[in-house]
Amino acid sequence: MNDPAAWECRDHADLAEEWYNHPLRTRNRVLEDENLMLKRLLREQGIGWPGYRGYSKLIPSSSSPRNPALPGLPVEIILKVLSYAMTSSYPIIDPLCKSKKENRTAIENGRSNQIAIHFLATCKAYHTEGTKHLWSNNRFTFTTVQAVKMFSEVDLRYRQLVREANFRIIAKFYDDDNRVHKLSRDHHPMMTKPIRLRVSKRAREPTLARRGFRSYAWFQLVDFLEALLPPHDPNHDLSQPRTRLLPSLENLRIDLVNFAEDMFQFPPAQLHDIASHHLGCSLNQLIVTGLPRDDTGYRTGSELSGLLKDDGLVIDHAPTFVALPRSGLRALSGNHFHSKVIRSMRPLRGIKHHHHDDHPGYFDEFPPAPSDAGTPPYSEFHSCRTIWKRIPKHIDRPHDCNWVLFDRVSGLRWDDIEDEATMFDCFDEDDDEFGGYMVCENCGQQHPGAIPPEDLMDELYDDY
Structure with a gap:
């Protein structure tokens, strides 16, 4: 063989x-x-x-000793002050790297230092405790692939405290001709006129193989995700799996800037490889802003959903930034987004995806996203077919959320699938009371959107 x-x-x-x-x-x-x-x-x-x-x-000093009359603070108060001193009100952009001015907005360029970093140089105890607060209390925004890779310089015990990250991926364009390329006003409702793209001029080469209008967009997205793979550790135990750059990462936000419609080809095959295999089933929530509203954007969003665990939440938001040709970024207002639950059909018998069929132990190896903390409100539509999720009211305020009910079969919000739910809301002919719902094949109860038997489901799809 x-x-x-x-x-x-x-x-x-x-x-x-x-x-x-x-x-x-x-x-x-x-x-x-x-x-x-x-x-x-x-x-x-x-x-x-x-x-x-x-x-x-270590050297002789004539200075007077510390005044013993000065008051001292309890350790708990000192640690609380240290925590506030190491916490920034805004995301820290490109930690450990020099951030480029053109990759930030005017407001971000005008902000002063948000943390008292010199607190860490006071003594060894403050350095040890303050470093923990620095990496666990803050949110981080990365604008270059190198900034993500440089994060491997942070010790693993601090990297595993990071649970949220933000990738700001600005599409880069190159041309060897003096052509003008613009971003359509349809890119965002806030744009009143087309915006000229930031294009880097390249010298014309004698061969046609390297001429023309080029971009570094989807491959840049792949490079950002590949930077999350395990960095090299010379002391790693080869009998154990290698640890990723951010092993505890749960929520990832990807801001795609200047990704215009009808401008790019389909994403490369490497995107599926990195999103569905190397980093597959690792996130609880994914926010993507600025996806093109065309077949290419739909394909990319489908590939990126491989990053999520079962029952994971993906939010597709309108563009939040636009890169201007001669200045930095301009923020775009609005809160236009679409949310969906990924592969949430796990509790429903007989509904699987290809990973489940190929690997019988899939559920043990890749557990679903944990249920959101808190108690959801009562709904008469909640059943085995639905799932509650906490949705941010605004993506810039990720911790201010509302409870939303989703359909496990389609992954959409329950109030957005009226037609599909009506198709499955079959009445039980044996029920004496008019209007009784069909008995669900999955849970044995009567509820809206009950899952009918497989043979009846085929008939319903044919009739529908």
Whole structure:
């Protein structure tokens, strides 16, 4: 018997190791190790240096000791103050990297430092506790792939505290001719006229293979997602699975900027590979803004839904930013979005998707998204066919939510599927009381949208 053909794919472990062993990064690590060794020798010999926290203790000082009459604060109060000092009111853009001005709005460029980062240099205890608050209390926005990769410099014990992230992906365009490309006013209701796209001029080459109008859009989306794959760890135990960049990531927001309609080809096959396989079934909620309203956008949204667990929530929102040609981003107002629950048919017998059939232990290996905290309101339409979800009132306020009832079969909001629900709201002919609903094949109860037997369901679809 011949062996099956090998699956052709990129080895992300080798790519991560290659980036980790980049010559410049290797040289910096050698210099850092040498610097730490020299500082340790100085401390052992009792020699201080300017900038060292114990410098004042190692050299003679004529300054007066601390006034013992100064009041002290309880540890609980100090930790609470430290938590407030390390928490920003706004998302931190490109942590550990220098953010480009053109990737931010005018309001974001005008903001001053939102956290008291120098608090961490006070002492070792404040540095240890404050670092935890810094990475767990804040939201982070990444505007470049390099900014996401640089996050691997953060220790794993802090990276696993991050549960929310925001990718701001700005489509880049290149042309070797002096052509004008515009973003249609139909891109967003707030736009009153077409906007000229930001296009980088390229020198004309003698070959036709590299000429014309080009973009870095869908491949940029793939690169952002691939940056979430496990970074290289030289001390990793090979008998254990490698840990992703953000192992506890639950909610992801992707802002697509200047992704116009009828401008791009279908996304590359790598998007399905990364979204449905390498990172598949890992998120509880996904927000995507700025998807093109064409077949390409629909295909991309379908591929991105592979990131979600069963019962996961996807929100498709209108564009929130537009990149201007000679300045930064301009925010677009409005709260126009469509929400849907992904693969929520798990409790319904006989309704599965291909992963369930191929892998009998799928439910054990990939548990569904957990139920939202809180008690939903009462609804006469709630049954085995429906599921409650908390939906943000505005995507910029993700923790201010309303309860919404969804249909498990279609994934849509229950109040948006009146026609489909009516098709399944069959009356029980054996019920003496007029208007009695059919007995549900799944739960054995009578309720709106009851699942009929398989043979009757086929007849209903044919008649419908």
